[in-house]
Amino acid sequence: MGRTFEGNGLVDPLHQFNIERYGEFHLFGMDLSFTNSSFFALLAVALVVAFLAFGSRKRALVPGRMQSLTELFYEFVAQMVRSTMGQEGFRFFPLIFSLFAFVLTSNLLGMFPYFFTVTSHIAVTGALALMVISVVLIYGFSRHGLKFFKLFAPSGLPIPLYFVIVPIEIISFLARPFSLSIRLFANMMAGHALMKVFASFVIMLGGAGAFSVLAILPFLTNTAVVGLEFLIAFLQAYVFALLSCIYLSDVSGEHIGH
Amino acid sequence: MMIVFFDTGKAAEHAAEATEHAVEAAQHTSSGMPQLDISTFPSQIFWLAIAFGLLYLALDRFLIPRIGGAIEERKDRIADDLDMAARKKAEADEAIIVYEKSLAEARSKASVIAAENRAILDAQLSEESAAQEAELDKSASKAEAKIAKARAEAMQHVEKIAVDVAGELVAILGGIKADPRKLEKALETVRAGSAAP
Numbered sequence: 377m378g379r380t381f382e383g384n385g386l387v388d389p390l391h392q393f394n395i396e397r398y399g400e401f402h403l404f405g406m407d408l409s410f411t412n413s414s415f416f417a418l419l420a421v422a423l424v425v426a427f428l429a430f431g432s433r434k435r436a437l438v439p440g441r442m443q444s445l446t447e448l449f450y451e452f453v454a455q456m457v458r459s460t461m462g463q464e465g466f467r468f469f470p471l472i473f474s475l476f477a478f479v480l481t482s483n484l485l486g487m488f489p490y491f492f493t494v495t496s497h498i499a500v501t502g503a504l505a506l507m508v509i510s511v512v513l514i515y516g517f518s519r520h521g522l523k524f525f526k527l528f529a530p531s532g533l534p535i536p537l538y539f540v541i542v543p544i545e546i547i548s549f550l551a552r553p554f555s556l557s558i559r560l561f562a563n564m565m566a567g568h569a570l571m572k573v574f575a576s577f578v579i580m581l582g583g584a585g586a587f588s589v590l591a592i593l594p595f596l597t598n599t600a601v602v603g604l605e606f607l608i609a610f611l612q613a614y615v616f617a618l619l620s621c622i623y624l625s626d627v628s629g630e631h632i633g634h
Numbered sequence: 635m636m637i638v639f640f641d642t643g644k645a646a647e648h649a650a651e652a653t654e655h656a657v658e659a660a661q662h663t664s665s666g667m668p669q670l671d672i673s674t675f676p677s678q679i680f681w682l683a684i685a686f687g688l689l690y691l692a693l694d695r696f697l698i699p700r701i702g703g704a705i706e707e708r709k710d711r712i713a714d715d716l717d718m719a720a721r722k723k724a725e726a727d728e729a730i731i732v733y734e735k736s737l738a739e740a741r742s743k744a745s746v747i748a749a750e751n752r753a754i755l756d757a758q759l760s761e762e763s764a765a766q767e768a769e770l771d772k773s774a775s776k777a778e779a780k781i782a783k784a785r786a787e788a789m790q791h792v793e794k795i796a797v798d799v800a801g802e803l804v805a806i807l808g809g810i811k812a813d814p815r816k817l818e819k820a821l822e823t824v825r826a827g828s829a830a831p
Contacts (some may be wrong), residue, residue: 395674413674425689425693432697450701474689478686497674499669499674503679503682507686
């Protein structure tokens with residue numbers, strides 16, 4: 377982990393994304409080794425569970441500080457689910473809550489120096505996005521049967537428009553898992569690489585003799601970028617969860633008339 | 635560590651150069667992005683499934699019911715309290731209506747009693763004043779009778795005195811003793827003359 381110095385003394389900004397094997401584990405011919413990604417994914421889960429369990433341990437009528445915080449977190453997600461899917465979609469509340477909590481915690485854990493960012497890998501964000509789309513498909517078909525396909529052909533349009541609308545709707549539906557996964561992964565990766573690049577500028581300029589004073593410039597920039605990254609860490613988790621809600625609400629009944 | 639030569643003395647140039655080197659180095663040392671190394675995908679997805687599955691189970695079975703339960707309980711409690719408050723308010727409103735009704739009744743009863751009392755008092759008062767007036771009238775007429783009697787008596791005395799005075803005057807002036815009967819007659823004519831102009 378951390379930075380490596382190459383022959384010319386430069387930092388590789390992508391090194392932080394390397395998967396490092398902590399323990400070998402093979403099953404059915406697949407390499408399922410325990411890696412830094414596995415460790416930080418489990419750490420994120422452990423932190424979320426510990427935080428929520430600790431905050432809700434008292435179940436007081438008048439909540440204390442920690443209980444208020446957990447209830448705030450709960451209500452924030454609950455409000456998101458309610459506003460997009462209504463009461464019917466509340467069965468997906470645990471899923472959305474899990475997604476939001478996992479992505480947010482993983483993003484924030486990545487802000488610690490030397491920590492691995494689980495959500496900076498397309499494999500992880502892609503798997504999460506595919507899971508969401510699978511739930512959308514399963515729920516859509518189980519609820520509407522073949523009428524699910526009416527999602528691509530909204531009723532009440534003039535016939536010629538369907539030749540335009542239907543292909544657009546199908547393409548936009550198929551693009552969802554890609555946009556969902558790439559948005560999160562690209563944001564995380566770009567932000568962390570940017571921080572590393574500016575940090576390496578600080579080191580390079582810092583060693584530049586009389587001109588080391590100039591190192592303050594990338595240092596200040598990096599400070600601002602760190603602040604921005606905290607915002608992005610929250611925002612991307614929110615966007616991921618909200619889009620999941622919207623995709624689920626598309627097939628939850630209101631949009632597909634019978 | 636870093637080796638940077640300052641031949642030109644322009645730091646910016648070196649920085650730019652260094653960046654180029656960094657990019658080159660990155661391209662040389664790592665064979666692209668670690669994210670695109672498909673050999674790590676099964677492990678990442680496998681452990682993600684385990685971690686996410688654990689999180690989902692913990693939330694679904696344990697944490698969401700606990701946090702949501704506490705919130706629901708609070709909402710129920712607040713709703714109960716509001717219900718209770720509404721009920722108490724209705725009771726209070728009813729009590730106010732009853733109170734106001736009895737107050738109005740008492741007020742009208744009081745005015746009836748007051749009117750009755752006033753009538754009784756008025757009657758008593760006029761009775762008493764009438765009795766007193768009658769008594770006063772009686773005593774006044776008695777006094778008038780007394781005065782009239784006194785005046786008649788006084789008039790008789792006056793006539794006698796007048797006769798005596800006239801006799802005396804005649805005796806002094808004329809040197810004769812006047813007959814009282816003639817004097818009386820003379821006085822009578824004088825009085826008649828003065829009375830009938």
